[in-house]
Amino acid sequence: MEKIMAKIDLSNISHTYNPNDANPTYALNPFSMTWENGNRYAILGPSGCGKTTMLNIVSGLVKPSGGNILFDDKDVTDLKTESRNIAQVFQFPVIYNTMTVYDNLAFPLKCRNFSKEKIEERVQSVSQTLNLASFLNMPARKLTADQKQLISLGRGLVREDVAAVLMDEPLTVIDPDLKFRLRRSLKEINEQYKTTLVYVTHDQNEAMTFADNIIVMDQGEIVQVGLPKELFEKPKTTFVGYFIGSPAMNLFNSKVSSDYSIEFNNLLINTKTNLSKIKEKEIKFGIRSEFIKIAKDQKENLIDAKVSRVEDFGNFKLITGRVGDFEIKSKVERETSISSENIRLYLPPDKCCVYFKDKLVQ
């Protein structure tokens, strides 16, 4: 069968739930984005940031207040959900209680008038992938919660020509062990069938391990789109720095000193960022705790800190130190012995990020 998967363009999409008010509050501020065919995307953000609204707009359950959605350059904004050929999996398993597992999986194909042989073939194939083959003749309501969620997933995957499979925190109800396996099989499915997968989550680890592109959202705004590495090393806003990574990025209020250096707690820190364009002096300076090292023979970017806490996480040690009024965290190898109360830390210049009005200076 010909595969008709699509590139999805979201052009200038915005949405408000109270369009008639004088000052409507936007669940989604205007944005544009393109989802390339066959990629894996994760939408990451705290609860209530507009992730689900975005998915519902793509699947057609919600009509956007503004903007257009294009599947392969064809405008589908006014097309109803049932004509869009999108699959969506919700946070809690939704199954058709009165049907068997087989009928549940076959339902999307039956609705679209596929031939019996085709349905049989697809259901068998999907049930193999999801380990549901032995339950096919059971009533779907008799299965456990995670198996039910597998059925929901299966209904999304059973159509080969689907434009994209949208998943709204689909693994919430699933055991951690199975979660890991499922994420892997989702990846395999993506590689095998080249289905575009969009995965909404508030768990950064899930997003990082699953997707090749991560979309970070906050308060109806898309703050950054990028690879896991980019999000980690160069967060575009202080929110991303704070939200991604564990522990959160070290962020300090500081001042611009010269074109390539800042002043922080009366210490001069060199960066690789050109700061000449910043008019005001007040900035924020951020660095990941993973990049802060205990100084050996470095000459610059050194900070003396007073150790206030050392936590052993098994695979690493987290040092919390005080520098003046600030708290600084550094992740070091677990073999490192922290001998004295005072340590000298080294901040690599290329890992130092400077934020002006909470946005990364580039």
Added chain:
Amino acid sequence: MYKLYTFLKYSFVTLWTMFVVAPFLWALSTSFKDFQSVNSKVTYIPWIDYQPSLEGWKVLIKSPAKGGVDIVEPYFNSIFVTCTASIISIILGTLAAYALSRFTFKAGFVRNNDITFFFISQRIMPPIVLSIPFFIFLSTIGLLDSLIGLVVVYIVLLMPIAVWIMVDFFNRVPKELDETALIDGCNPYQAFYKVVLPNSIPGLIVAGMFCIIFGWIDFFFAFILTFTEVQLLPVKVVALNSSVTPWWSLSASALVSVAPLIIVAFIVERYLSKGNLSGALK
């Protein structure tokens, strides 16, 4: 402590059962008595205290011409009116309830909840308030003293029950179920009857049961809106009473008129206990 609790529990259940069962036992034994055994002294045990007779039962199926009371025709009238009105109420009520549960209506200050309350308010109102309007309405359209007229009135009485139960039921069915059906390629109508409706059978059964009960036991409207052509069972049973109370046939007719409800209760109970109705969506 636990033993005391069990003891109290079973005592209470026993006591309650006696309260419920005693009138039936009384009616059952009275229905087999004749004038003599009812009116002389107190009697309990058949063949010893009194000689059982089938007279009370026979009268029920004899035509009035032969000195009987013939409750067969009112019986079938009642079945027809109750079932027809219940089915129509369930169909209309379910559709209304689905709309009220899934779509947002606005008309001035009226919102979904107000519409739902309007339906229920029809039941809160004392029925006597409706009697004169119904009477005038039915006589205007020429349906007074007819089965169809009764069906119309009973739909008015039963539909609020159906709407009330089904709105509550649909509100508990997550809207993701409908949305999933849409995503899987159903149009909204298919989503309703292929997915939502099969999932709503428990609610439909409960609503249907209530409709049948309330339709079957209604005396007031059946009494006011019919005269000679049509008679429903409750009216007929009450009409059995005369200067000399025929306790035996009154008891027999009371038992046969309760019988359908008992059967309905047993069927529904069987169905409920099989677990077919449980396990909603999670």
